[in-house]
Amino acid sequence: MTRRKKGRLILLLSIIILVFTGCSSKSKDEEGALPKEVKIGIIRVPNDKQVAISQKYFDEFFKDKGIKTKFMFFDSGVAANKALSSNSIDFAEMGYTNGVVALATDIPAELIWIHEVLGTNEALVTPKDSSITDIKQLKGKKIATPFSSTSHFSLLQALKLAGIEKEVTLLDMETNDIVAAWERGDLDAAYTWEPTLSTLKETGNVLIDSETLANKGFMTVNIDLVNAEFSKKYPELVQEYVKALNKGVEYYNENPDGAAKGAATELGIETNDALTQMQGTTWLMMNEQVSPDYLGTEATPGKFHQVFKDTAEFLAEQKSISNVPSDEDINHFINTTYIEKAMEK
Amino acid sequence: MKKKQTKSYKGYTYATWLIILVAWLIVTETNLVSSRLIPSPIQVVKTAGDIFINGYNGMSFWQHIGISLYRLIVSSFLAVLTAIPLGLMSGYFPRFRAVVDSLVQFYRPLPPLAYYTLLILWLGIDESPKIMLLYLAAFAPIYLSCVSAVRKIPIDYINNAESLGASKKDIFFTVILPGSLPDIFTGLRTAVGVAYTTLVSAEMVAATSGIGWMVIDASKYLKSDVMFVGIIFMGLTGILIDMGLRLVEKRVVFWKGRDES
Numbered sequence: 001m002t003r004r005k006k007g008r009l010i011l012l013l014s015i016i017i018l019v020f021t022g023c024s025s026k027s028k029d030e031e032g033a034l035p036k037e038v039k040i041g042i043i044r045v046p047n048d049k050q051v052a053i054s055q056k057y058f059d060e061f062f063k064d065k066g067i068k069t070k071f072m073f074f075d076s077g078v079a080a081n082k083a084l085s086s087n088s089i090d091f092a093e094m095g096y097t098n099g100v101v102a103l104a105t106d107i108p109a110e111l112i113w114i115h116e117v118l119g120t121n122e123a124l125v126t127p128k129d130s131s132i133t134d135i136k137q138l139k140g141k142k143i144a145t146p147f148s149s150t151s152h153f154s155l156l157q158a159l160k161l162a163g164i165e166k167e168v169t170l171l172d173m174e175t176n177d178i179v180a181a182w183e184r185g186d187l188d189a190a191y192t193w194e195p196t197l198s199t200l201k202e203t204g205n206v207l208i209d210s211e212t213l214a215n216k217g218f219m220t221v222n223i224d225l226v227n228a229e230f231s232k233k234y235p236e237l238v239q240e241y242v243k244a245l246n247k248g249v250e251y252y253n254e255n256p257d258g259a260a261k262g263a264a265t266e267l268g269i270e271t272n273d274a275l276t277q278m279q280g281t282t283w284l285m286m287n288e289q290v291s292p293d294y295l296g297t298e299a300t301p302g303k304f305h306q307v308f309k310d311t312a313e314f315l316a317e318q319k320s321i322s323n324v325p326s327d328e329d330i331n332h333f334i335n336t337t338y339i340e341k342a343m344e345k
Numbered sequence: 346m347k348k349k350q351t352k353s354y355k356g357y358t359y360a361t362w363l364i365i366l367v368a369w370l371i372v373t374e375t376n377l378v379s380s381r382l383i384p385s386p387i388q389v390v391k392t393a394g395d396i397f398i399n400g401y402n403g404m405s406f407w408q409h410i411g412i413s414l415y416r417l418i419v420s421s422f423l424a425v426l427t428a429i430p431l432g433l434m435s436g437y438f439p440r441f442r443a444v445v446d447s448l449v450q451f452y453r454p455l456p457p458l459a460y461y462t463l464l465i466l467w468l469g470i471d472e473s474p475k476i477m478l479l480y481l482a483a484f485a486p487i488y489l490s491c492v493s494a495v496r497k498i499p500i501d502y503i504n505n506a507e508s509l510g511a512s513k514k515d516i517f518f519t520v521i522l523p524g525s526l527p528d529i530f531t532g533l534r535t536a537v538g539v540a541y542t543t544l545v546s547a548e549m550v551a552a553t554s555g556i557g558w559m560v561i562d563a564s565k566y567l568k569s570d571v572m573f574v575g576i577i578f579m580g581l582t583g584i585l586i587d588m589g590l591r592l593v594e595k596r597v598v599f600w601k602g603r604d605e606s
Contacts, residue, residue: 078564078565078567081567082567085382085567086382101566101567102567105381105566105568106379106380106381107381107567142470144470144551147562147565148565148566169553170553171470171551171552171553172551172552172553172558172561173470173550173551174550176462177462177465177550180462180465180466181465181469181470181551183466184465184466184469186470186471187470315566319402321566321568322568
């Protein structure tokens, strides 16, 4: 009996090894042909991607070629990174801090797009009935934020600026749990994003938001990553993809109300809420994406490279990542060729 | 007889682990699998060393273990205090069982994370919701084993005691309780095991310490080596805790197994 079990165990083990090695060689077949399906990760944020989805821009570039698009919601960049890492999705949307984690942990991916520059839609709030009016007064207090998010990073920067980064208790909580703890009055402050932020603001005051921090040199953005295997095989599709996103931005610039309505329907939220959230951020057209202020071009990297590098160094200092990627790695990771090519046409 | 059997098969256990270790080493050293998916054993040992010496997130590794064990012990202790009397009474008095049993059966299969946000709403973010979650996990196995233990006691024992003039109270303390002890211990061991598996969930929210939290935090940054260290350590402490409980069991229920064999 035991001997037979042992045999089974060895069999199981070899299967596991086979499966693991099999993963990496999967999907290398049918070179050149178009994929049957593109899997796109999304987050619950009304941005250019949601607008593009609601206006069916992705259909123009994919469905009409016979490629199915599958949109999958991810709660956080952490989950999206895991999906990218296991080759389960082709495109992923996340806060750029998780992009840094992706590069630092060698997830084969490329950064191809900035969805939005975060502004007043992410903020540090403190309850109205507390006496705290300045960040410095948070010394010795409890502050909640979802770890490894853009909010987490912004919070750490804000605390550092106030010189109290070592004297507060940071609690790692998902946004819904932050609301729960906030309602009970267990938190002294929380750094979070919309729609949670609006809930907290009802009974709270904003101490600092990501726009203020961006003006002080700590820009935070949401980005899009493409699976490197996918982009290598189908560079044209990646160009089409950024074109669809660009059309989303364009539509928003021309008709914010229409864009908000579409995105709101997709996300199942109120149009007004969607519009408020959208207005708290900055969206970039293709030509702005490749301007020196943001991604820059392949030939002349933009400011965002430095932001990325600074963040990596900061995260390494926090021991959140074990190594800081080199400038070369970062330049390689941020790939603007797709936008540049898409602009040529 | 029993002892001899376990001894002769120990080699198989060691061999299994050796094979796993060798396979792990081969798979990672030959770069068959990226270190992001499976870190090499050498990397894991290095990381473990670093965490033992420098701690994690500004807190020593032993403090992390300590706070986790504290949560586990307090919750298990509370579960023992409440589940044993409730379980024994449920087993002994059918009316009582009718009241309590359905409640336990209802909450028992609920995944902890499903109602964790509610616990935070009710109990806040400090230690209480974490201990409550572990307590709920530990309660059910002890309770259930107590119920079945009482019902397993041969009716003859009770009848004999009754015919000798024992009161209900006497029967409870001299027949039911000692008769149930072996099963209670099995329940206790399961309970601590179940509570231990809930530890990661309990430390998932609003924690900044604990071995389960360490694994969660590492997973956010995809630090698979730290996750391996945490998981391996949790596995080992889990075994150690169970061994400890078995030792206690041997002392307390020294007669266990003699009846059957």
